[in-house]
Amino acid sequence: VSAPAPAQTLDFKWVVFGDLGTVQWPDMSRFPQFWDAEASGHTTDRLNDHLKAAMNGQEDPEFDFVLHTGDISYAIGFAPRWEQFSWQTQQIATTIPYLVSDGNHEVTSEDSYGECGVPFSKR
Numbered sequence: 221v222s223a224p225a226p227a228q229t230l231d232f233k234w235v236v237f238g239d240l241g242t243v244q245w246p247d248m249s250r251f252p253q254f255w256d257a258e259a260s261g262h263t264t265d266r267l268n269d270h271l272k273a274a275m276n277g278q279e280d281p282e283f284d285f286v287l288h289t290g291d292i293s294y295a296i297g298f299a300p301r302w303e304q305f306s307w308q309t310q311q312i313a314t315t316i317p318y319l320v321s322d323g324n325h326e327v328t329s330e331d332s333y334g335e336c337g338v339p340f341s342k343r
Contacts, residue, residue: 233282237263238289238323242304257294264308271315285316290323297333 224230241257243264267286274281295301312318327336 232284234285234287235267235283236287236289239291240264240288240305241291241294242301242308260308264312268311271312275315281316283316286312286318288318288320290321291325292320292323294325295335296325297335 240263241260243256243258243261270279270282273279293301293305295305309318
C-alpha cells in the first residue's frame with residue numbers, strides 16, 4: 221500500500237465515538253463497585269458483527285477505521301478495567317485500524333482518580 225498521488229482523492233468511511241466504558245466480563249463480577257456500561261457492549265458487538273460479515277464476504281465493509289475520541293475505559297484507577305477494555309475491543313482493533321485519543325477521564329487528576337494518563341500512555 222502506498223500513499224495516493226498528490227492530485228488523487230481517496231474516499232474513506234469511519235466510525236467515531238467516545239465515552240465507551242466497558243461491559244462487565246465474567247471475572248469482574250466480584251468487583252461490583254465498578255459499574256458496568258451495558259451500552260458499550262452493544263457498540264462493540266455491533267462493530268464486531270459487521271466486521272465478521274464483511275470478512276466472510278456477506279456484506280461490504282461500511283467503514284475503514286474506528287476513531288475512539290476519549291474517555292476510553294473509565295478505569296478510574298482500577299487497572300483490571302484496562303484489561304477489560306482491551307478484551308472487549310480486541311477483535312475490532314486486530315481487524316481494522318482502531319485509533320484512540322485520550323479524554324478527561326484518562327488525563328486529569330480529578331476525573332481519572334489519579335491515573336493522569338499513565339495507563340493510557342504506557343500500554
